[in-house]
Amino acid sequence: MKSLKAQLHSLSDPKVEIDVLEQRHPGGSENDFQSYLERIGLFPLRPTSLEIFQVNVGKMCNQTCKHCHVDAGPDRKEIMDRDTMALCLEVIRREQTLNCVDITGGAPEMNPDFRWFVTEIRTIRPEIKLIVRCNLTIILANPKFYDLPQFFKENGVEVVSSLPYFTAIRTDSQRGDGVFGKSLEALKMLNAVGYGVEGSGLILNLVYNPSGAFLPASQTGLENEFKKKLWERFRVMFNSLFTITNIPISRFLDYLINSGNYENYMEKLLASFNPAAAAGVMCRNTISVGWDGFLYDCDFNQMLELKVAAPSTTHLRVWDTDGLSSRPIVINNHCFGCTAGAGSSCGGATL
Amino acid sequence: MKTYYNPEDLKKFGTIGELQKSMADKFFAYYSEVFAEGALTAREKSLIALAVAHALQCPYCIDAYTTDTLEKGCDEEQMMEAVHVAAAIRGGASLVHSTQMMSKIKEISM
Numbered sequence: 001m002k003s004l005k006a007q008l009h010s011l012s013d014p015k016v017e018i019d020v021l022e023q024r025h026p027g028g029s030e031n032d033f034q035s036y037l038e039r040i041g042l043f044p045l046r047p048t049s050l051e052i053f054q055v056n057v058g059k060m061c062n063q064t065c066k067h068c069h070v071d072a073g074p075d076r077k078e079i080m081d082r083d084t085m086a087l088c089l090e091v092i093r094r095e096q097t098l099n100c101v102d103i104t105g106g107a108p109e110m111n112p113d114f115r116w117f118v119t120e121i122r123t124i125r126p127e128i129k130l131i132v133r134c135n136l137t138i139i140l141a142n143p144k145f146y147d148l149p150q151f152f153k154e155n156g157v158e159v160v161s162s163l164p165y166f167t168a169i170r171t172d173s174q175r176g177d178g179v180f181g182k183s184l185e186a187l188k189m190l191n192a193v194g195y196g197v198e199g200s201g202l203i204l205n206l207v208y209n210p211s212g213a214f215l216p217a218s219q220t221g222l223e224n225e226f227k228k229k230l231w232e233r234f235r236v237m238f239n240s241l242f243t244i245t246n247i248p249i250s251r252f253l254d255y256l257i258n259s260g261n262y263e264n265y266m267e268k269l270l271a272s273f274n275p276a277a278a279a280g281v282m283c284r285n286t287i288s289v290g291w292d293g294f295l296y297d298c299d300f301n302q303m304l305e306l307k308v309a310a311p312s313t314t315h316l317r318v319w320d321t322d323g324l325s326s327r328p329i330v331i332n333n334h335c336f337g338c339t340a341g342a343g344s345s346c347g348g349a350t351l
Numbered sequence: 352m353k354t355y356y357n358p359e360d361l362k363k364f365g366t367i368g369e370l371q372k373s374m375a376d377k378f379f380a381y382y383s384e385v386f387a388e389g390a391l392t393a394r395e396k397s398l399i400a401l402a403v404a405h406a407l408q409c410p411y412c413i414d415a416y417t418t419d420t421l422e423k424g425c426d427e428e429q430m431m432e433a434v435h436v437a438a439a440i441r442g443g444a445s446l447v448h449s450t451q452m453m454s455k456i457k458e459i460s461m
């Protein structure tokens with residue numbers, strides 16, 4: 001499977017995606033995300049404090065999952081260079097309110113400077129929570145990655161990995177043939193060095209996202225089920241399960257439209273709009289950095305190329321703490337994915 | 352093509368109160384209490400509903416509870432097993448009546 005971009009697909013153009021989100025929105029503009037926020041007094045949406053610095057080090061990936069909001073894949077060549085990483089490091093050093101650096105992709109490990117970046121972050125901020133979003137199969141993709149579990153351990157990395165379900169049929173239908181088997185193998189390698197093992201202090205969290213046009217189940221219930229099944233069937237351990245709602249952009253948007261589920265899915269998100277979840281959306285305490293150093297409110301806005309609306313800066317080169325903290329967050333109808341039900345963020349449900 | 356069943360009608364379920372409000376209100380209040388977390392989990396209730404929907408062969412309920420069970424974290428295997436429970440009870444309900452037939456045969460046969 002190729003990325004939408006390599007297919008020259010119209011939905012690889014963010015303008016087309018935004019057009020779909022606006023023009024085909026159920027209920028029209030009176031029911032857009034802005035009007036929902038206005039009704040609860042949250043518009044314009046403002047940041048609370050800067051706690052999470054999420055760095056997307058590139059769109060290159062060894063997988064091509066059907067739902068991927070990054071449109072990542074082996075054919076994507078956009079990756080962050082060392083100079084841009086150095087600019088990230090300056091921000092991480094300077095911004096003392098940051099308590100978490102979250103490295104994502106693509107498969108971040110495919111960036112040739114990935115290990116350098118991780119070790120530098122650890123040196124600069126020995127105490128900070130350092131997350132790597134690891135797709136698991138990368139660990140087995142090439143012998144040079146076999147030692148990743150050990151590398152993560154040495155650098156106190158918290159590993160967050162996607163596993164849509166504890167069965168092969170569901171996992172492979174979303175992430176590709178054979179992914180489930182390889183993911184289990186990788187999980188066992190992580191367990192072997194202590195990840196997910198009680199008392200080790202090494203955190204391994206899993207991400208569940210629905211394999212289709214429906215909302216995720218309750219996080220606690222599903223976490224128990226995952227723990228039980230993964231242990232009984234495969235002797236695999238992990239710490240927490242994050243349930244994440246699929247955001248209607250990129251390849252998931254393409255799936256929704258092609259399968260005739262777009263309107264129904266959006267109606268469902270609207271009907272499940274939760275004001276408390278809206279108050280707790282992750283863009284209020286996050287800055288997301290793209291591979292080329294541009295700044296965004298979140299990884300989804302990044303993929304829609306909606307840069308931060310701070311007048312003084314849109315790029316790491318001119319970091320302006322005050323300008324960023326008073327910016328209005330850029331929203332559109334994809335945001336309904338973050339506010340449905342128990343809320344959704346890169347750390348799972350928010351409520 | 353005109354059909355008796357239209358998926359869009361499912362969304363209109365809530366409007367049945369337009370013709371009889373107080374009964375509809377009571378029904379929906381009852382309905383939501385039934386499906387709330389209780390001695391049975393909401394997930395277990397959803398699977399029961401899915402099975403009953405198949406026993407009643409109600410396309411609206413099958414539509415609604417297929418989505419609902421998925422959203423309660425059930426998987427394909429569990430859902431199909433629930434439908435088999437419905438099928439087994441339906442089949443069993445027919446078959447167990449054959450004991451009546453057998454008695455009747457005895458009664459009227461030499």
Ligand code: SF4
Nearest residue numbers: 061065068072106135
């Ligand atoms: S969802 Fe993750 S693993 Fe899958 S293609 Fe996208 S970046 Fe790669």
Ligand code: SF4
Nearest residue numbers: 281283298300335338
């Ligand atoms: S999609 Fe991004 S900007 Fe919109 S609510 Fe979610 S985190 Fe915030």
